[in-house]
Amino acid sequence: MQKFTKDIEMNIIKGIAGTFKRHPGQLNNICEADAEILDFKDQEADYLVFKTDGIKEEINEGLYEDPYLIGWMAVTVTVSDLAAVGSEPIGILLNLNIPANPSNFWVENFKTGINEACNHYNVPVLGGDTNFDPALSISSTGIATLSGKKPMMRKNIHPGDLLYATGKFGQGSAFAYSRLINSSTKIDYKPYARLKESWKIREFATACIDTSDGVFPALSVLCNLNQIGVKIKNPIQQLLCNRSLAIYNSSPVPAWMFLAGPHGEYELIFSIPPSNKKRLELLSHDQNFPFIFLGEVIEDKKIAFITEGMGCISEISEISNMFYQVNGNVQEYYKMLFERHNQWLNKETAII
Amino acid sequence: MQKFTKDIEMNIIKGIAGTFKRHPGQLNNICEADAEILDFKDQEADYLVFKTDGIKEEINEGLYEDPYLIGWMAVTVTVSDLAAVGSEPIGILLNLNIPANPSNFWVENFKTGINEACNHYNVPVLGGDTNFDPALSISSTGIATLSGKKPMMRKNIHPGDLLYATGKFGQGSAFAYSRLINSSTKIDYKPYARLKESWKIREFATACIDTSDGVFPALSVLCNLNQIGVKIKNPIQQLLCNRSLAIYNSSPVPAWMFLAGPHGEYELIFSIPPSNKKRLELLSHDQNFPFIFLGEVIEDKKIAFITEGMGCISEISEISNMFYQVNGNVQEYYKMLFERHNQWLNKETAII
Numbered sequence: 001m002q003k004f005t006k007d008i009e010m011n012i013i014k015g016i017a018g019t020f021k022r023h024p025g026q027l028n029n030i031c032e033a034d035a036e037i038l039d040f041k042d043q044e045a046d047y048l049v050f051k052t053d054g055i056k057e058e059i060n061e062g063l064y065e066d067p068y069l070i071g072w073m074a075v076t077v078t079v080s081d082l083a084a085v086g087s088e089p090i091g092i093l094l095n096l097n098i099p100a101n102p103s104n105f106w107v108e109n110f111k112t113g114i115n116e117a118c119n120h121y122n123v124p125v126l127g128g129d130t131n132f133d134p135a136l137s138i139s140s141t142g143i144a145t146l147s148g149k150k151p152m153m154r155k156n157i158h159p160g161d162l163l164y165a166t167g168k169f170g171q172g173s174a175f176a177y178s179r180l181i182n183s184s185t186k187i188d189y190k191p192y193a194r195l196k197e198s199w200k201i202r203e204f205a206t207a208c209i210d211t212s213d214g215v216f217p218a219l220s221v222l223c224n225l226n227q228i229g230v231k232i233k234n235p236i237q238q239l240l241c242n243r244s245l246a247i248y249n250s251s252p253v254p255a256w257m258f259l260a261g262p263h264g265e266y267e268l269i270f271s272i273p274p275s276n277k278k279r280l281e282l283l284s285h286d287q288n289f290p291f292i293f294l295g296e297v298i299e300d301k302k303i304a305f306i307t308e309g310m311g312c313i314s315e316i317s318e319i320s321n322m323f324y325q326v327n328g329n330v331q332e333y334y335k336m337l338f339e340r341h342n343q344w345l346n347k348e349t350a351i352i
Numbered sequence: 353m354q355k356f357t358k359d360i361e362m363n364i365i366k367g368i369a370g371t372f373k374r375h376p377g378q379l380n381n382i383c384e385a386d387a388e389i390l391d392f393k394d395q396e397a398d399y400l401v402f403k404t405d406g407i408k409e410e411i412n413e414g415l416y417e418d419p420y421l422i423g424w425m426a427v428t429v430t431v432s433d434l435a436a437v438g439s440e441p442i443g444i445l446l447n448l449n450i451p452a453n454p455s456n457f458w459v460e461n462f463k464t465g466i467n468e469a470c471n472h473y474n475v476p477v478l479g480g481d482t483n484f485d486p487a488l489s490i491s492s493t494g495i496a497t498l499s500g501k502k503p504m505m506r507k508n509i510h511p512g513d514l515l516y517a518t519g520k521f522g523q524g525s526a527f528a529y530s531r532l533i534n535s536s537t538k539i540d541y542k543p544y545a546r547l548k549e550s551w552k553i554r555e556f557a558t559a560c561i562d563t564s565d566g567v568f569p570a571l572s573v574l575c576n577l578n579q580i581g582v583k584i585k586n587p588i589q590q591l592l593c594n595r596s597l598a599i600y601n602s603s604p605v606p607a608w609m610f611l612a613g614p615h616g617e618y619e620l621i622f623s624i625p626p627s628n629k630k631r632l633e634l635l636s637h638d639q640n641f642p643f644i645f646l647g648e649v650i651e652d653k654k655i656a657f658i659t660e661g662m663g664c665i666s667e668i669s670e671i672s673n674m675f676y677q678v679n680g681n682v683q684e685y686y687k688m689l690f691e692r693h694n695q696w697l698n699k700e701t702a703i704i
Contacts, residue, residue, distance in 0.1 A: 015459070016448070016450075016459060016462070016463060016482065017446075017477070017480060017482070019463055019467060020463075020466060020467060020470060020476070020477035021467060021470040021471060021475070021476045021477060022476050022477065023442070023443050023476035023478060026476070026478065035479070036445070036478045036479035038442070038443070038478065048442070048495070050443075050445055050478050050479055050493075050495065051445075051479065052445040052446075052447055052479065052480060052481050052493055053481050054447060054481055054483065056449060056483055056485060057483060057485075060485070090375070090390070090400070091375050091390070091402075093388070093402055093403075093404040093493055094369075094404075095404050095406060095447065095491050095493075096368070097408060097489075098368075107367070107368060110368070111368060111371055111372075114372060115371060115372060115373060118372060118373040119373060123373070124372070124373045124374050124375035124378070125369070125372035125373060125374065126375060126378065126388045126390065126402050127387070127388035127402055127403065127404065128369060128404060129404045129405050129406055129491065130368065130369070131406065131408055131409060133408060133409075133412070135487060137449075137489075139447050139481065139491065141402075141404055141445055141447075141493040143400070143402065143495060
C-alpha cells in the first residue's frame with residue numbers, strides 16, 4: 001500500500017472529484033464546507049444542502065461492532081455535517097450493505113440505533129438501498145434546507161477571531177483507546193450531532209466545522225483553507241470530557257493525544273468575531289449550551305497549545321497527517337504520537 | 353448462506369426499513385415507486401425526489417470491470433430511477449470506495465465514465481465521500497424535482513391498460529452472458545437512462561418502472577403491487593435489441609431468457625389507458641422515440657408470453673425469484689432457466 005498523508009489523500013480525492021461537472025448554483029468549492037450547499041431558488045438565502053458519508057472504515061478497523069452504535073452512527077455522521085452548515089434536515093437515505101442472514105439480535109439493535117437517532121434529531125428516513133454482502137458497510141445521504149439564513153462554511157475566518165466548541169473533546173479517542181489499545185478499559189461512545197446548537201450558532205458564527213475526524217484535523221482544515229493559525233488558550237486537559245478524563249487519569253496518554261483524531265466526537269468548532277463574544281456567552285447561558293472557549297485565530301500558520309504543563313507548537317497539518325503516514329496502523333500511530341510528545345518534552349517547549 | 357427468493361429478500365428489507373421514522377409528506381410507501389417522492393411545498397405538484405443506488409454486486413460478480421463502465425453505471429443506475437418517476441435531476445452525490453493506489457489508467461477512465469454520463473444527462477456532481485478500500489464499490493444518490501406534474505409511481509395499473517417500453521430488451525443479459533457464461537463472445541454494454549423520454553411519458557402514463565433488474569423482475573413488481581397479470585403480445589424474439597440478437601442467433605439461449613434478469617437494460621416500462629394509445633403513437637413518431645408495444649394488463653395474475661413459437665405462462669414472481677433460489681450462482685441459474693424452458697417445451701405449451 002502506498003504511503004500517503006492526509007494532504008496527499010485530499011489531493012487524490014480532488015484529482016478524481018475536481019473534474020466532475022458542477023452545478024452553477026453550488027455555493028461551496030470542494031472541501032469548503034462540511035456539506036454541499038446549493039442556491040436553490042435564486043434567492044440569496046434559500047438553499048438546499050446535501051451530504052453523503054459512511055462508516056465503513058470504523059467497522060473495518062473493529063471500532064464499531066455493536067449494532068446499536070452502527071445504526072446510531074450511520075445517522076449521526078451525516079446529520080453532524082448538515083448541522084455544521086446550520087441547515088435543517090429534510091431526511092436521510094440509507095445505503096446498507098449487510099450480511100444476508102443477520103441474527104434477530106443484530107437486526108433489532110441496528111434498527112433501534114437508527115430509529116433512536118432519527119427520533120432524537122427528528123430526521124425521517126426517505127429511502128435507501130439494501131444489499132447483502134458479508135462485509136458490513138453503511139453510508140447515508142442527508143438532504144436539508146436553509147431558509148432565511150446564510151450557511152456556515154469553513155471559510156471566512158480571520159486573525160483575531162475567537163474559536164469555540166459545542167462541548168468538551170476526546171470521547172472518540174477514548175473509545176478508540178478502549179477498543180484498540182487497552183481493552184481492559186471500557187468506555188461508552190455515543191456522540192450527538194449538534195443540530196439544535198447549530199441553528200443558534202449560525203446567527204453570528206463566521207465559520208464552522210465538525211470534529212468527526214478529531215479536533216486537530218478539524219483545526220488543520222480551517223487553518224489550510226483560511227491560511228491562518230490557532231492558539232488554544234486553555235490547557236488541553238481542561239477541554240477533555242469525562243470519558244476522556246477517565247482514560248487520561250489511568251493511562252500514560254497525554255491530554256493533547258485525545259484531540260489528535262482520526263476518530264472524533266462530533267462537536268462543532270466555530271469562529272466568531274470578538275464583537276460577538278458577549279452575544280455568544282449570553283446564548284450559551286440562556287439555552288444551557290455548554291460552549292467551550294478554545295482560543296484565538298492567529299496570523300502565524302501554526303497550532304499552539306498547552307499540554308502536561310508545557311507549551312507546544314505544531315505545523316498545521318502535522319498531527320492530522322500522522323495517522324496516514326503509518327497507513328492507518330493503529331499501533332504504529334500510537335507509538336508515533338508518543339515519539340512526537342517526547343520531542344516536545346525534550347527540546348521544543350515554548351512559552352505561549 | 354441462507355436460501356431466499358426475491359420475495360423473501362424484499363421482506364427482509366421491509367423488516368428493517370419498515371420501522372424507520374417516515375416523513376409526513378412522503379408520497380410513496382416502500383417499493384411503490386422507483387425513487388422516493390416528497391411533497392415539498394404543500395402544493396399538489398411540487399415534489400422533491402430522491403434515490404440512492406449502488407453497483408457493488410455487479411463489481412463483486414465480475415460483471416463490471418472496465419473503469420469507464422463503472423463510472424458510467426454509477427451515474428446511470430440512479431438517474432434511471434429518477435427518470436422512472438418523471439423527475440428532473442438537480443444533481444448526484446457519489447460514494448466511492450476505491451483502492452488506495454489506483455493506476456492512472458483506471459482513474460482516468462473511471463472519471464471519463466462519470467463525466468460522460470453526467471454530461472449526457474446534464475446532471476452535476478454535488479458532492480461525495482471517497483474512502484480507500486481494496487474492495488471496490490460505488491454508490492450514488494440523486495436528487496431531483498418535479499414541478500407542475502404528477503410523479504409516476506409503480507401503482508395505478510388496471511386490467512385493460514396497455515404496456516409499452518422505451519426500447520428493446522436484453523442488452524444486460526447479453527452482456528452478462530458474454531462475461532460470465534461464454535467469454536468467446538464479446539458484447540458492448542452501455543445502457544442509457546431514459547430521462548428525456550420520461551418527461552414526455554409522464555404526461556399520460558399511469559405507472560412506470562425501469563428494467564434495471566431485467567424485464568420479468570420489473571413486470572413481477574408491477575403485478576405484485578397492482579394485483580394484476582400481463583399478457584405480452586409480441587413474440588419475445590421481436591423485443592430483443594441487436595446485441596441480444598447477436599447472442600440469440602449464435603447460442604442455444606431461448607429469447608425469453610434475455611428478459612429474465614437480474615442484470616437489466618435500464619429501459620422504462622410504462623402503462624397507459626387504451627384511450628391514450630393514439631397520443632403515445634404520435635409522440636413516439638414526432639420525437640423519434642422508438643417505443644415498443646409489449647402487451648396488455650390482465651386480471652389473471654400470470655405473465656403470459658410467446659417464445660420460440662410457443663405460448664408460455666409463468667407465475668408473476670416465478671422467473672424473478674430464480675436467481676435468488678440458487679443464491680446468485682450464475683452457472684446454476686443458467687441451468688435452472690433451461691430446466692424451466694424444458695418444462696414448457698414438454699408439457700406446458702399454451703395458446704395465448
